[in-house]
Structures are given as structure tokens and as C-alpha cells.
Amino acid sequence: MRGDESPWLIVPAAGRGTRMGSDRPKQYLPLGARTVMGQTLARLHSAWPEATLMLCLDADDDWFDETAVPFARWQRVSGGEARWQSVRAALHALDGQADDEDWVLVHDVARPCVTAADLARLLAALRRDRVGGLLATPVTDTLKRQDDTQRVAATPSREGLWRAMTPQGFRFGVLRRALEHACSYGVAVTDEASAVEALGLSPLLVAGRSDNIKITHPEDLRFAAMILESQRDAS
């Protein structure tokens, strides 16, 4: 970001929610008093009201309602086939607007439970760092690797393993280069950090709350509603 007054924020929201299996993309399902997208954008806006939002939407999206966008400065970007392609399209749209040194924060529309405290901690950590980084939480379950008959082939150590979350924040120039590199070399990246890692850089892991869940399956939606309720009771 260039300063407190104009951070860049990319929200990939062009997914179809296949695993949710609902009648509409999961970002448009009701969650509390809003939609999933409405909750996510409200959380981001309360932390970073001056941000410029780049909102990646499917080109054929008929569900989008721009009254759900609380940001004064925002642009709609046509998303791509995969998440990283949606983020890349948003970075292309920032060409000529963002400087290489600006920080860009990317947050999934499907993570509506991110807290203001985690957003503030991430940003503070990024400002002290040269590379950039992401919210993440240490793995707490025992892990199993399957064989080709879906039996346990191994129990890998969870020591030093984290679950990657969002936001993920990097300088515009680095992230732009990382996604072009991933595109040119056909590297399949599921988050910004892995694209940056492919450049030989080491993103910072910033410990975040484990309830910053990604809504993926139907049960996650009910879980997210409970999390939002419990966070409201706690505040």
C-alpha cells in the first residue's frame, strides 16, 4: 500500500462454489444478516476503509449486487478460470495505477470470519518485512498420506506445518512478477505465497486465528454463522 490513505485490496470472488453444491455461487448465500460476500467485504472495510478494492467476478455473474460493496473506491475485474488467474487479472488492472513498492493484500471472498485484530496484525507485520507474507495457523491434527486404495500409507510429521489462509500481502512488483512467472512456467499455484516462493523468496507466516475458515462445503456455512455469532458476543 502507498500509505494509510490508499491500500490496494484484491478480493477473488469469481469462483463457482462447485463443492458447496448450492443453487448459486457460495459468495451469494445468506450468512447472518448479509451474504457471504457482504460479510467479507464488511470485515475488510471496517479494518481498511480507505482501501481501493479490486473485486474479481465471473464475467457471467448475474448474482452480484453492487450495494454489497462498502468501499468508496472499487473496480470490477473479470476473473479467470482458476483463482490465481482471477488475481492475475486484478494485478493487470492495477498496471499504471500501483507502484512496484505498493503493498497489495489478497483476501478470499469465502473467508468472512477474518477478524479486525488479525487484519491489523498482518498489516503491521508486513510493514516490518521486505518480502511479504500471509495469515496462517499451525496444523493441529495428525496428518495421513493415502495410498492408491485410500488406506494410510504414512503419517507425516506435522512439525512446522501451517495451514495457509488469507489475506496474503506482497509488494505489487513482486506479486506481479510471481504470477507472470507461474503463468509462463505452468506452475499450479493455489495461493499468492506459493507463486512468490517459486521466485525463491520466503514469505512470512503471521499467526492468525484458526476460525478464519474458508467456506468450501455446506457444513462450513453453518460453522461460519456460529463463528460470526461468537465473535460478536465476544466483542
Ligand SMILES: Nc1ccn([C@@H]2O[C@H](COP(=O)(O)OP(=O)(O)OP(=O)(O)O)[C@@H](O)[C@H]2O)c(=O)n1
Ligand atoms: N476462478 C476462480 C476460482 C476461485 N476464485 C475465488 O478464490 C477463492 C477460493 O476458491 P474456492 O474456495 O476454491 O472457491 P470456488 O472456486 O468458488 O469453489 P469450488 O472450488 O468448490 O468450485 C474464492 O473466494 C473464490 O471465489 C476466483 O476468484 N476465481
Ligand SMILES: C[C@](O)(CO)[C@H](O)COP(=O)(O)O
Ligand atoms: C488461498 C487459500 O485460501 C489458502 O488456503 C486457498 O488455497 C484457496 O482455495 P483453493 O481451493 O485452493 O482455490
